[in-house]
Every structure is written in C-alpha cells, then in structure tokens.
Amino acid sequence: MKLLGGACVCVLLTAALVSAQSQSRDALPDWTGVWQMMGGTVFDRATAKSEGGVLTRGQREQPPYNAEWEAIYQRNLKLRDDSRLPDPINTCGTPAGFPRLMNLPDTYEFVVRPEQTWILTENGPNTLRIYTDGRAHPAPEDRWPTYTGDSVGHWEGDTLVFDTVSMRMSRYPESGDTVLDRTGLVLSDAAHVVTRLRKVNDELMEARMVIEDAKALTAPWNVTKTYRRLQKGTRVYDYACAENNRNPVDAATGRTLILGPDGKPLGDVK
C-alpha cells in the first residue's frame, strides 16, 4: 500500500512538473490555417546582392563564412551554375532537413499542441517536431546527426522559441547531407539554430533564426523567413517526388538531367 501511495505521489509530481513546463491548451496561440513561404527558395534573401534565385545565375554575398567555408561555398556556386550541384533533394529520397525545411515552396502548417509543435511542409513532405514538454536535448553521446536534428522549445508569450542541434550537415553535398538551398549553402556538424516563431498577425507568420556554427561561421547569422496565409479552405496535397521525377542526378557526373518523353536524358550529359 505504501508502495502504491508512493507511486501515486510520483505520478502526480511528474504530471505537475510537465504541466508547469508546457503551455496549457487554452494559453496556446492559434496558428491554424495553410501558409506559404514568401519569396524564392534562396535561404537568405537579405544576403543576395544581385541575382541568385533558384532559376538565375549570379554571385551572392555569403553568410559570415570563414575563409575555408567560403571557398567551399564558391565551389558549390560553380557547381550550381554548371547544373552539377548534387542537391540531395533531387533524388526524391531524403528529407529536406533543418533549417532548409523552413525554406521550401508549397504549403506549411503549424500544428500547436501543449507538449509539441509540428511544422508540416507539403513539399517533401517533411515534419519538424519541436518538444515543448520541458525535456532537454539528449546528451551528446546519446544523439547522432539526423536530417531534422533535435528541437526543444518553450513559449515566451505567443512566441515559440526553439533550439535545434544534431543536424546532418557537412561540407560535402555529395554525401547526401543537408544543403540549405539551391545555391549550395552548407554548414558544419557544429551548426546550432535558435528560432523564434510567431504569428505577426492573422495573415503573417515569422521565423527569426540565429544560426551559429563555430567551424564554418565567424559570427551569428541572422535569417528571417516569413509565411503568408493562403485563403481559407486551401487543401494540402501529396507531394510524391518520385511520381514523375524527370530531373534525376547522374551518378557519374553529378549533373541534374532532363529526361525526354522516352525516359532518356536530353542534351549534353557529360
């Protein structure tokens, strides 16, 4: 009986602790609706000095890379201009990863629950789970790099503040690790992102990210992405990337191909 009583106290204490750490359902903001990122899928529009959109060539200013990583980015830009950047999402097999997940076309949904918030992207599709039940990141020896990493957060009023680590990043897009956009932005396995996500008003969501990377960056890199609400009733669909992928990456050359109606590559494939 004493054992049972002790167990009950323990359960009650745990429940009280979790309740104190996570926001009650009534206090959570309303982020319902279907949203779409504003602007092209260049990760940081604020750094673009001329061209550099998904369809355009051109040079862009860099994030605050150190010399070593700036050279890596310049290499990737050249590969991009030659249609040889081995962008992992061209293979239709792996998630976009974080923080690229905040930088996708198609729709977004922000599902707020007391213990977790989910960011659902139609493109991919991808899911980012942000734990808000008071848990911490796993100890370094208990985690390994994953595409979306590990995100834990808390509420500051109507703003969700979350911390993401353990993302699958490296200097080599050839390895299938996350690149942040079509220009070939990459970060190291030391990348750490703090995101402040909030609804500015009924038509606009905002994600302010502060990206730190002791191996690749010389200073924190501030990126803001915004999302507009689509009209009420908007449906979200499958995004079956492998359904009709006529842009595979040639394994031998790294070139993104265009397949003709017979399934064979068009043009110069060397």
Place this chain on the structure above:
Amino acid sequence: MRSIEPSGVRAVRYLIVGLLVTCGLLAGSPALVAHHAGTMFSEDQTKELTGTVKEFQFTNPHSWIQVLVETTPGAPPQEWSIEWGSPNQLSRQGIRPSTFKFGTKVTVRVRPMRDGSPAGSFVGAKFDDGKTVGRWD
C-alpha cells in the same frame, strides 16, 4: 491574445501586409520550378512554339506539357518537353489536368534549354480561342 485597434490602424496594417504579400508573390515566382536548379534553361531567351498537345503530365515534382511542334512542312513533328510547377502549386492558381487537353492547338512560350535540346521551362501559352495561361503580355 486579441487586441482591439482603431479601424484606421487596421487598414494601414492590412495595406502593409498586402504589399508584403504582393512582393512575396513576385519574388516567389521562380519557386514554381523548385525541385532542381534551373541553370540548364536560358533565362534571357524566350522561344515560341506552335503545335498540338500530346500529353499533360499533371504530376510531382513537376508538371510537363508534351507538345508536338511542326518544324518543316511534311516532316514529322518534333516533340517538346515543357516543364512547369507542381500540381499542388498550379492547382491553387486554377490550373487543372484539363487545362492542356490532348490534341489542342496551342502556342507556348518557353525558356529553352541552353544546349538546344527540345525542352524548356514554361512561361505562358495561348490557345486558338484567345485564352491564355501563365505570362502572356
């Protein structure tokens, strides 16, 4: 979580949001072809093709319009592959699988592939009845 504000302030706020949304839409148009970089297409050239629709692949990650283009009278037509956005994006702009019906005569403007292959990125189309789709100024 709701605040009450004067209607004038609200109107200005909506105007700002409207401008932001418009800017976002304009800046966001390249995302229509976002599954891969578009560097294989010529960004400073537009080619106009006239032919008949062979097939409209309303599929992910991109839609494709297959058009049979007559190049030389009496010669077999050349098949062009024209890449467009995902059905998810296009459907929200009113495009449907029936927009390009089999056998329909159409004139299509594309950003052609740099290497001269019969493929391009969709810009706009005009049908015989004068109806247009995409950008057609």
